[in-house]
Amino acid sequence: MPENHATAKETKGASSVRTLLRLWPYLRPVRARWFAAGVVAVTASCLSLLIPLVLKWMVDGPVAERDPGGVWLGALYLLLLGVAEALLFGLRRWLVARPLTGVEAAMRADLYRHLQRLPVAFHDRWPSGQLLSRGTADLAMLRMFLTFPLMFIVVNGVTVVAGCAVLLAQDWLLGLILLVPVVPLIVICALFETKYALVARRAQDQVGDLTTVVEESVLGIRVVKGFGRHRAQAEAFRTLAVRLRGTELDKARLLAAIWAVIMTVPELAVGAALVLGTVRVADGAMSAGTLVAFLSTALALRWPVESIGFLLAMTQEAATATERYFEVLDEPVEEPACRPRAESVKAPGGGLRFDGVTFRYPDAPPGTDPVLARIDLHVRPGETMALVGATGSGKTTLTALVPRLHEVTAGRILLDGEDIATMERSRLRELVAVAFEEPTLFSASVGENVLMGAGGEADEGALRRALAVAQAGFVDGLPDGVRTQVGEQGLSLSGGQRQRLALARAVVGRPRFLVLDDPLSALDVHTEALVEAALRDVLRGTTALVVAHRPSTVQLADRVALLSGGRITAVGTHHELLRESAEYAWLMSGTEAEGGGSR
Known part of the structure; x- marks a missing residue:
């Protein structure tokens, strides 16, 4: 090894x-x-x-x-x-x-x-x-x-x-x-x-x-x-x-x-x-x-x-x-803010904005091209933006920058005009909720896993609403309902069940910003349709960036951004990109294998 x-x-x-x-x-x-x-x-x-x-x-x-x-x-x-x-x-x-x-x-x-x-x-x-x-x-x-x-x-x-x-x-x-x-x-x-x-x-x-x-x-x-x-x-x-x-x-x-x-x-x-x-x-x-x-x-x-x-x-x-x-x-921890607050000036316009964002992994060999290069993208307040791209184009990396799981190499990311680099991480992660393509559950009850998305402060009603949005009715059939212990990494559940609980965790706190990394990839087409219908109501009240591979997921979005080679090459509605972008039409045709996230 x-x-x-x-x-x-x-x-x-x-x-x-x-x-x-x-x-x-x-x-x-x-x-x-x-x-x-x-x-x-x-x-x-x-x-x-x-x-x-x-x-x-x-x-x-x-x-x-x-x-x-x-x-x-x-x-x-x-x-x-x-x-x-x-x-x-x-x-x-x-x-x-x-x-x-x-x-x-x-x-x-x-x-x-x-x-x-x-x-x-x-x-x-x-x-x-x-x-x-x-x-x-x-x-x-x-x-x-x-x-x-x-x-x-x-x-x-x-x-x-x-x-x-x-x-x-x-x-x-x-x-x-x-x-x-x-x-x-x-x-x-x-x-x-x-x-x-x-x-x-x-x-x-x-x-x-x-x-x-x-x-x-x-x-x-x-x-x-x-x-x-x-x-x-x-x-x-x-x-x-x-x-x-x-x-x-x-x-x-x-x-x-x-x-x-x-x-x-x-x-x-x-x-x-x-x-x-x-x-x-x-x-x-x-x-x-x-x-x-x-x-x-x-x-x-x-x-x-x-x-x-x-x-x-x-x-x-x-x-x-x-x-x-x-x-x-001795390893340096995440700093509470990358730039002094005195330098933080609110930019006009709200929503989620990527302003000249460039990212290179810290352990990348010298001289290698950045994973993301000069990303300029604006998700308007209350808008849902689908992010589409081939495997390895940098979609997952881009979504990880929003909650500052990684720090941008250059440029900035703004939430309602405020640079996230000047925010305390605790405040940033109260504003932004995430659901990853690979759902991770902990050795705790179903309810405890879902309520992690609200800091454990949401009530039973919020828990039930989140489970309903994620079409996680299977929970009631578990031995102890929401109190059922899911075991290490939730491996006692199916992939689709874990993914629905991860989605419920993302929406339970009703966040202002929602980042979803292909959250429906493990669902069958019928369950996916039900989840999408419930998600539409949730997405109306939030600003969302959704990584999508299926046309059905893309249709949840108001607009679509095409990420290619680490750059945003096209932005528009689903139908506009189908007409104007050959690469987008090819991706949506199903030629590209589904579910291929990027680093």
Whole structure:
């Protein structure tokens, strides 16, 4: 499969620390509890360093003096330290669990909110699976990192420093032996971090690709089954899964290598210290209790040292997840207005006007011709204008410019004399209602889907009127009527039923401007005739631009505009264009296949 925008992107040069610092605004509201949890965890870890000191006192004191009472007292001290350490770690988990779950929820809400504000061009470029993986797996990874690894990077760091101080205080010579491996370990960990960051990013991008394949296969299951393509889809999934498996194995190999080094080198140092310490005890240069305490302290530092590889790996994965998350949040949202209101001067005349409109897709290669070039068209107030053109002529693109799903490259679009580029999008989309050729329904009831066109504010009467206009009487035959859940994308309904509900959604709010992109293409001729008859009443009270392919739909319009090669080449009534335009007559003759929308 081709590389997409997300998977092709390489990891940036920013350090992991700088990347993770971008999470601070989300942590700020819970910083008190997070810092308190850090203090509790450091205290608990430092308590474990007191255990070797108690052992030293016991060996050099009660054990050497054969004092059972002192031994029992030392055992009590050890028990109390163990219980205190366990309670403090439990308190740490309680302190961070709830607030950091809230941090994850806040980040997910921000991501979803941002996605709703991003332009359509962004969603055209990004596979949905990549976005899903960022909102689910990546955020779950970040919550786990903030809850455990990030905390223990600090805790283990403090523990190692404090432990080294205790070791040097007990015996500086043995302490230096244990500190010898520090420099090579730092170098090895730096190399590991660089390599692991690249592999971690590749793995997370591949998870997004795999999610995309799964989502497309589920949503397109009827096509997959209808064409017997289940084996091909399974093979595509297997290829991506094998690729992801290989990347995960690369991660495992790197982690195994760093873990082997981190475990082996300190163990060699501890072994050397044990041999030297034993010799010194035999020579009388060190007490047995000091050696026991020294070795106990060294063993207490095993987990903080051995966890370095694991913590570095999780830190890199969290940094990659953070980078992927902010890649989406850094995308510019739709601006509320493209031009300052001060420059907005109402043009004379009302209705819908295209004034020198040119459009080129943002991702189009340099030097390519625009999709639309110098479009001049005026739909008068209360008029219905049919837009006719061959497949690929730019009809759908032109209609998408009216609600600003795309921004014009040049020129302007006016609604009742006001440039839409100066309008708030919320106000613009209250004025303009749309129905697309491919109807999209949501996992909600029939009524909720239709009332989306009125902001959910219309009453039952408006809902029933809209359903009547769209000839959607089939709703009453559904199990729960308008409360029937239509399922994901409304696939439990036929194409014609979905299209009628989409049309009802467009007219339910009685908009001033109506943009219909071939809204009747999936209807049979009898239902189409009934819908057209009902639409005539609706269209009398609105200014409408209707993409049409059938002569019957064209006859709904007062005038017709012919779009050819990205330009308006003729405007007139249906009968005038039949006489004056050979291309229009050819399109209406049925030679051009019906339903061919354009990008």
